[in-house]
Amino acid sequence: MSLAPLLEASSVIQIHAFAALAALAIGIVQFAAPKGTLPHRSVGWLWVLLMVVVAGSSFWIHEIRTFGPFSLVHLLSILTLIVLPNLVMMARRHEVGMHRHLARNLFIGALVIAGLFTLLPGRIMHEVVFGRTTAAAGPG
Template sequence: MTLAPLLSAAPVIQLHAFAALGALALGGIQLLAPKGGGRHRAMGWVWVALMAVVALSSFWIATRGHLSWIHLISGWVLLLLPIAVLAARRGRIRSHRRAMASLFLGGLIIAGGFTLLPGRIMGAVVFGW
């Protein structure tokens, strides 16, 4: 494992990757930690901001000069984030919980899995290819 491929990448790719790694770590903590209260809410806002950065920055990362199908996930994240926050604010905790878990799984775990493929920067970071 080496960070060299990531550290030599364009700044937008670095921003995207480090925001995603932060969201992955914080999201894991949020899923396991007690819910409700000020700490959950504060960490949740940071997570929402990180996810917005990840999704927005992806639009400046284009394969072969154009957007790909994976950018649909970014649009989905940007659509679902405010819906999930509003659900919590309106007391619809079950909807909030489902939306946030969906964002974590789809927006970070599944989309992140594709970044580990050969020829991708994070694949080179983790596996050295």
């Protein structure tokens, strides 16, 4: 494991990746910690901010191009930016069940599942976790 591929990437990719990793870690803490407390609300705002950074920064990342400069991941970013205000609104209205549902699904979809796709060969996070792939040595 080496951070070198990530540190060699563009600054927008670095911001995106570090915000996503922080949101992943904070999300895990949020799910384990007591709900409805001042720390839960405060850390929740930090998580929302990090998710805005993750989704927003993705619009300047064009490594995979499906629709012009964009990919299906950008649709997930749009969905994330739509869900986040609703997630906050549900918490403020004390609609705990819907808040929990939105938070869990956003965490799983936008961080866990999308994060697993970054581990595919050819992606920067694959190189970070598994090392750089080298061309097979030829005869000689």
